[in-house]
Amino acid sequence: MRDVTTDKEAEEKIFQEKERLHVTLESIGDGVISTDPEGKVAYLNPVAEKMTGWDEKEAAGKVLNDVLKLLDEKTNKPVNIPIVKWLNQDRRVRLNDPVTLVNRKKTKEFTIELSGSPLRNSKGMVIGAVFVFHNVTKLRTLTKQLSYQATHDALTGLINRREFEVRVKQAIKSAQSEQKNHAMFYVDLDQFKVVNDTCGHHAGDELLKQITGRIKSLLRESDTLARLGGDEFGVLLVGCPVARAAEVAEKIRADVEQYRFPWEDRVFRVGTSIGLVPITLETRDLTELLSAADSACYVAKEGGRNQVHIYKADDKAIAQQQGQMAWMPRIQKALEKGLFELHFQSIIPIKNAKSGRLCGEVLVRMIDEKKKPPEHCIPPNAFIPAAERYQLMPKIDRWVIAKTFDLLSKQKDILKHWEMCSINLSGQSMGDTKLLEYILQGLKKTHLPADVLCFE
Numbered sequence: 001m002r003d004v005t006t007d008k009e010a011e012e013k014i015f016q017e018k019e020r021l022h023v024t025l026e027s028i029g030d031g032v033i034s035t036d037p038e039g040k041v042a043y044l045n046p047v048a049e050k051m052t053g054w055d056e057k058e059a060a061g062k063v064l065n066d067v068l069k070l071l072d073e074k075t076n077k078p079v080n081i082p083i084v085k086w087l088n089q090d091r092r093v094r095l096n097d098p099v100t101l102v103n104r105k106k107t108k109e110f111t112i113e114l115s116g117s118p119l120r121n122s123k124g125m126v127i128g129a130v131f132v133f134h135n136v137t138k139l140r141t142l143t144k145q146l147s148y149q150a151t152h153d154a155l156t157g158l159i160n161r162r163e164f165e166v167r168v169k170q171a172i173k174s175a176q177s178e179q180k181n182h183a184m185f186y187v188d189l190d191q192f193k194v195v196n197d198t199c200g201h202h203a204g205d206e207l208l209k210q211i212t213g214r215i216k217s218l219l220r221e222s223d224t225l226a227r228l229g230g231d232e233f234g235v236l237l238v239g240c241p242v243a244r245a246a247e248v249a250e251k252i253r254a255d256v257e258q259y260r261f262p263w264e265d266r267v268f269r270v271g272t273s274i275g276l277v278p279i280t281l282e283t284r285d286l287t288e289l290l291s292a293a294d295s296a297c298y299v300a301k302e303g304g305r306n307q308v309h310i311y312k313a314d315d316k317a318i319a320q321q322q323g324q325m326a327w328m329p330r331i332q333k334a335l336e337k338g339l340f341e342l343h344f345q346s347i348i349p350i351k352n353a354k355s356g357r358l359c360g361e362v363l364v365r366m367i368d369e370k371k372k373p374p375e376h377c378i379p380p381n382a383f384i385p386a387a388e389r390y391q392l393m394p395k396i397d398r399w400v401i402a403k404t405f406d407l408l409s410k411q412k413d414i415l416k417h418w419e420m421c422s423i424n425l426s427g428q429s430m431g432d433t434k435l436l437e438y439i440l441q442g443l444k445k446t447h448l449p450a451d452v453l454c455f456e
Helices: 005-027 046-052 083-087 137-151 161-178 192-199 201-216 242-258 286-302 316-337 380-389 393-409 412-417 435-446
Strands: 031-035 041-044 069-072 099-102 109-120 126-135 182-190 224-229 232-237 260-263 266-269 271-279 307-310 340-346 358-367 418-423 453-455
Touching: 031 046, 041 046, 046 126, 083 109, 083 126, 109 137, 137 161, 161 182, 161 224, 161 232, 161 271, 161 286, 182 201, 182 242, 182 286, 192 201, 192 260, 192 266, 201 224, 201 232, 201 242, 201 260, 232 242, 242 271, 242 307, 271 286, 286 307, 316 358, 316 380, 316 393, 340 393, 358 380, 358 393, 380 393, 393 412, 393 418, 393 435, 412 418
Parallel strands: 271 307, 358 418, 418 453
Antiparallel strands: 031 041, 031 126, 069 099, 099 109, 109 126, 182 232, 182 271, 224 232, 260 266, 340 358
């Protein structure tokens, strides 16, 4: 007789291990499929059955790629698992990117991450493989939503400035490396502010959405339309020479011009100012290109609005506008550091002058720190056009007012000899509803007689 107690204990241990493995596979949240060495299905756990739509008994003996139907997430083309290659690996391998799993009846799709490992016996021989796939559908959906929100405008559904600039960079690279011609232009709505201010933001938002639809209808599928902010749009035409781009821009201008926007009991007319820039082998970088488009758009506005201006390297109007842009940081620095200087110009009547009474006007000059007096003074015609364009004149005017008040308050003994001190104001300041209060506070602080001052 032979004692079989040890054998039974071993069998029980093996059974318990199998049962533990079976329960584990049945309970985990990932799909699990095992195959034989030829890649034919031997086992599916409940999650795999549910996601693939295949019953374990029906799937048994089927080729894995027939049960696990996968598609590329981006191209939607079939993805076949390289079973033979994976079986020859001595490690766990996985697909590089998530793929789409389509169930048997093609009624459901899941985004999954798939990995596989070879199964070996005690002698190291491959006896099959185990494939595990994790359902990341919710995570991928959330990721896509976040990605969409990061690259698109919430109101119009168009791509935003950030994504637009990414695509323009790609176009520049293409023009430089492949010598392809592209074009881009800025579209700025004329009179949009009138709609917004008159009827409110809801009306303005609706106008933007309607204009978006009209512009999109005039573009090719391969073209890019973006909302860059406010009432400004960007258009990128890939593989489009400047002459053809000019035709597209003119179509957009003409279409928007004839469009009428009805809101409640009013009807509004808007237009577009468009700045067009070619993207060629000579285009250096994104900053230069966007600056050129902005300048061309500004020239279109300054030229009377509702027109298309095409950027050219030798364009005098563009050169003048870009010169104004270069002045902006200098003016801001002068405001911060007080690099302005007051000059006084006498006003003398040709006849009937009142003896002993002083009349004159206060003028402003900007100071060039790199030069010494008297060459350090920059005349107003050099910096004021830029200050007016970039809405900096109100700040300059307030500096002039404050400085004039301060100087006059320190010379009160000669104020009795003054008949009039005139201070020139810009049109922007004249439209500033808070300027009067600023002047009154200055008079109160310095105790100057108001009847000596004249603002013009």
